Amino acid sequence: MLEMRTRKVGASVAITLPKELNIPVDKDFIVSKTADGSLIFVPKIKNPLDELPDDFVMADEFSEAVLTESEID
Numbered sequence: 900m901l902e903m904r905t906r907k908v909g910a911s912v913a914i915t916l917p918k919e920l921n922i923p924v925d926k927d928f929i930v931s932k933t934a935d936g937s938l939i940f941v942p943k944i945k946n947p948l949d950e951l952p953d954d955f956v957m958a959d960e961f962s963e964a965v966l967t968e969s970e971i972d
Contacts (some may be wrong), residue, residue, distance in 0.1 A: 903915065903917070904955045926942060926943075927942070927944050
């Protein structure tokens with residue numbers, strides 16, 4: 900288990916991650932703080948929908964769907 904210490908950098912608090920963790924430079928993370936103060940870092944993934952062409956249109960397969968009486972209640 901690795902131990903690290905926080906340090907002040909400007910107005911922020913920083914934790915330096917050791918090289919042996921092989922964390923790439925300029926990697927974005929989503930950070931959560933749990934009730935007990937633990938920090939969870941999850942690598943941020945690219946949103947695949949951001950790469951769709953501007954003229955992309957999704958077909959509406961339910962436009963003619965009709966509910967039966969049993970589905971309404």
